[in-house]
Amino acid sequence: MISHVLRRLFEAIPVVALASVLVFSLLQIVPGDPAVNLAGSDATDQDVQAIRHQLGLDQPILEQYTSWAGAALRGDLGTSFRTKLPVAEMLRSALGPTLELTAAAFLIELSVGIPLGVMAGTHVRSLWDWALSAFSIVGIAIPHFVLGLVLLYFVSYRLGWLPIGGRVSIFEDPLEGFRYLVLPASVLGFTGAAVLARFVRSSVAQVMNQDYIRTGRAKGLRERVVIVRHALRNGLVPIVTVIALQFATLLTGSVVIESVFSRPGVGRMVVGAIQSRDYPVVQGTLLALVATFIFLNLLADLLYGVLDPRIRSAR
């Protein structure tokens, strides 16, 4: 197992390296000069050139990349052009709120998506199945921002039950933090649950036709045992990949949710950085997200082995 993990980590190195090149190159292609942005409206060409020099933007592209990548390898993601703060520090402060939101949404997604999918998968063509289809269509079709605004209007404004925007850390004040978290997490988790439920339904429905399910029933096992221990466990193997990808989707989806619900986080930070051409912040954040996705994929890979011993022994 350890050698497998190490091998996967080793394989991730070129992926991260390639991602770093792509992230860096994309920003070079995007129109807009950070120096001009920083220089202000009254700046002369000399002012702009001085800023370019100060930021190292007048260096050859390759040199800029190697300098940035070399520092990143040492854990230094650079300094924000605008705030003069270390990117790592900005990332740390933005990551907490985003992970809080994403984790909560993920819990909602799992706790809604899996049971719904299992119910529909074990009752194909039943009322449950049709209800799930309707839920999935609505969940997938409604954009986050629309659902978010509708809920803000009714739940927060009309009913006054929950705040409209902002954030209180769930660790500092759990009750208040929950009040600020419940709407954005529900909106974010809703779409994910709709997608996940569809996958679970298909997977479970397929497994329910397998011989070992019939055998289990023939042995006289209770239906709940058949479903939970045999159908769900086997059906979950392909779903683990979906879940890992869904978590990544939640992270990116948080960009919109953070804006609608006025929550701090990585999404809003990176959008602001893109608008102001704050390259170090964009590069550092995207690189961190790439690393996160790679980690999640690795985690999914390891989970396969836990869920299915055949995969573990095949390694």
Added chain:
Amino acid sequence: MDTKLMDRRRLLVGGGTALAGAGAMALVGCGDDDDKKSVAPAATNAAPKTPKRGGMITVDSGEPAPDALVYAFNANNYYLRWAIWDNLVIKGEDNRPRLMLAQSFEMKPDFRGVQIKLRPGLTFHNGKALTSEDVRFSIETFRADSTTSQLKNPGKLITDIKTPDPLTLDITFSSPRQYMEDYFALLPIVDKDTLGQATQMKVLNGAGPFKFVSYTPNQGYVLERNPNYWDTGKPYLDKIQGRIYTDEQARILALKAGEVMHVNMATPAMVKAFRGDKNLNIEDGGVGGSWYAGLVVDFPALKDKRVRQALTLAIDRKRIAKEWGEGVIEPQVLPWPKESPAYIAEDEALLKYDPAQAKALLKQAAAEGITIPMDIGQSREALAQYVQDDWKAIGVNAQLNVSEYSAYLERFRLRKVEAMYVAPFGFSANMHPATFFDFAQPVRIPNASHYEPAAYKDLLAKITETDSRSPAGKELLHQWNKLYLVDDPWMAPLAPNVTYYAMRKQVIAPAKGAADAPPLSEYWLDA
């Protein structure tokens, strides 16, 4: 401006997220850099009652632009800037300086300098004494070559600063500059020991009515009362909490629900949504600039001034005000606030919607069917489409090229717009018109339209030297209005840039002196 430099109190402010949506604003008319709507600090409800001490208000703030906190005017920094840093003076409604940190402010009779006495006993929030050396440092800082400040150019008109004692400054200008008091009404007095930390939003140290407590990126900030404020008994509020909303619908709901109590950049759409809400007061800050279509005069099809005149005549401003301005704003072609000496009521009639005359002019110039590329920054396409439609009606093919705001802004700042663009600028009623011509990108020289004939330079020079309230000054300003609207247009006015404030009923935000800066020290809660 989205980003969004800062807000324009009607002073030198310009542009804005407001109507169109995103961006940064700049000082006096700075044209395009500012994307936030012009903000006339004149917020407010009349205050017939005795102010009460205590309480906290929550305000709707954009994400602060730390690199522009004190250096430029940016709507997102509106409350922070004016809560933390005081000036020597601000401009009053009578267009005269009102004293803040200065105990006296005496312009020399020949307008070649000013003598300033500071109030004794002034301190920064951290307890450090504020002296004439801090004023000198502030002037030097904001005009340094290494600084990208909107105050840089006027600051360079100062040739000598003498500080004979800790409370006195004797300042000399390079030439007679009556309007330099506008500069001092915009210059924040900063602390040299902590200024470097301001961009990190960790230490914001000034001598204003509120002290900085904390800031959470993308979430907001907290300010608390400065108990040692020079204006004894003020501020009335104990705290100001800034909350950052990026979605306009969320901002609207937040104010209606009472989560936010004061909004300084209400857009026409917001004003429309707030009308009829018994819990809210809407204040019209008045016209503080203009949205305009900039015309690059050396673009081949626009070299002939008859073509530019035609394009200006072809715009239906009533429709723009009704539809784009949500019926909230009234059409106006002059960029000036009505209280400004440059607002000459008769001049408003110089330019009227006249497509027939526009067509005739195009025919005379043999320019029928010309094509004009429109360089439009994101969030402004809605307004640009009205222009495109009106020009189509006279046979001009305007090609709408929309690009991401930062990319557009770069072309605008570097004066590389090819033919035409849409932008806002702002201006304060309390400012001398000459300040506008010094600061505002679209009208100063050089400008994005490349409009700089010798006669225009002469006119600006004369306006700068002349008392704007004298008959001669009025005549010069009339000449400028006529040139701008009719004779040789390089910008076509589209809609006035109007500032609205929205607040909960219990928030009392006096208008007195607000034209230069929001009098946050005088805000109070009538709970």
